[in-house]
Amino acid sequence: MLKSIDVIVPSFRVQKEYILPIIQLIRPEGVTVRFYIIVDNPAISINEELLQAVDNNEVYLIINEKNLGASLTRNKGIDSGSGDWILFLDDDIKIEPNLLCIYQDAINRNPEEIGFIGLVSLPPADSAFTKATMASGSADIFSIASVKDSYTWGATANIAIKREALGPIRFNEAYPKGGGGEDVDFFLRFRARNNFKNLKTLAEAQVWHPWWNNGEPNFKRSYRYGNGAAFLMHLHPQYTRYDFPTTPESLFFLLIGLAVSGLFFPEYLDTIGIAIPGVILIEAIASYFYLRRSYRKPSIAMIYYSATMKIYYDSGVLFKNLSQGFWTGLFRHFNYSGIRKKNHFIQFNRYKLVKLILFVVLVICLIW
Missing domain, CATH: 3.90.550.10 (Spore Coat Polysaccharide Biosynthesis Protein SpsA; Chain A)
Incomplete structure (x- = not known):
């Protein structure tokens, strides 16, 4: 009692x-x-x-x-x-x-x-930003x-x-x-x-x-949640799995590649320079298909907010991992359901599948 x-x-x-x-x-x-x-x-x-x-x-x-x-x-x-x-x-x-x-x-x-x-x-979600927030799943726990x-x-x-x-x-x-x-x-x-x-x-x-x-649109919360996710992956590695590089991780390594090319391989500068906006465009297109799960015709504003929230969240993860030396947090995803799965590798969904296909297309275009 x-x-x-x-x-x-x-x-x-x-x-x-x-x-x-x-x-x-x-x-x-x-x-x-x-x-x-x-x-x-x-x-x-x-x-x-x-x-x-x-x-x-x-x-x-x-x-x-x-x-x-x-x-x-x-x-x-x-x-x-x-x-x-x-x-x-x-x-x-x-x-x-x-x-x-x-x-x-x-x-x-x-x-x-x-x-x-x-x-x-x-x-009720009555604006592009709140609709994108609901579709992102960040408020599902409520x-x-x-x-x-x-x-x-x-x-x-x-x-x-x-x-x-x-x-x-x-x-x-x-x-x-x-x-x-x-x-x-x-x-x-x-x-x-x-x-x-x-x-x-x-x-x-x-x-x-x-x-x-x-x-009102505000991305600080997404970034802060990303910071927290980095600590979660560090303190609870049993609830993580390997995953594709996020957009900020891809951009981070492309920028390193840009610096190295500028010093030693200038012939690759144009290719990397094209790849950087290409990676961002892939995030926007993948966000459109992700939003289609909840909204039949997502607006340009919804796509922008969805992609930006994701980039801010993933940037929060990346910068906290780098600043704290949490190297094992790179290319990892945290499982918020608290289920420890035997398969710690990539789990596909529509968003990831679209990103993978578009990334392959981008690579082929750059090689040609």
Whole structure:
């Protein structure tokens, strides 16, 4: 039976319209609920109404002395409480008042479970950028509770875990401060500690998350996620496989080839110079066919955003691998499902097949 739960909300913005509904959630009967709002912005001015809600008994407001980032801020929340269960929520979600009651019911009915992944719903994709984001699969984890009975990991926007199952596991501060990969790493280790048991999904525990940056084009998030993926491949090599060079990897080696040709083989300069824009064009064409899985007639803008997001993500992987000396991360792909497959080599899909065919065509054209 659920006796106590800690609700942990890391926040940089501390916006009243989001935080107040969280700390005003209905408390399930017989359950001790404590809210830990961990503020990762020491310079912020806290709203007076929020300050009045802090009683240091049920609601705690902890302000970091300096910006610690997503991982260390969540760790501070974990270590501040002692509840039997921990519920992680984002600081910008809309929420139904009975969310805790839904989790309580699920925990009481399934005492053997180590955690529950709630549903995080995004607004409808109504622009070229948001459509490209949805088609890319980068937001799939938010809706995983609606398509799977259980899964390896979940978004920390809405997920509950048993403290007893957690033990000494904490978020790794090596990942980007703004977030990216640290949640995957955390739950892979959490799952491994519990005999690789998946977390049960709970679609009825639903929250609503806005589009990042109000849905406006922004590629920093893709790059940051790529940085995180490089750390994931380094720390969890058992979940990686060999793959074709990404577009940034291809461009990186072409640029090296360009420099070497300029010094020793000038007759190849034109060929390499043509290959560079050719590789970028291949990415755009492959993105078109990839988008066709979700949209019958993807627009030029959607193709541009899709290809650019992919390039930023893969650039984040490449530059982090190079800067950290993670050489084994080159030509590798991380398996986010957390399944260790015997076949660690390339797995084809439409996107890769199109890229391979076009690359062969490019090579033939350059040779001729």
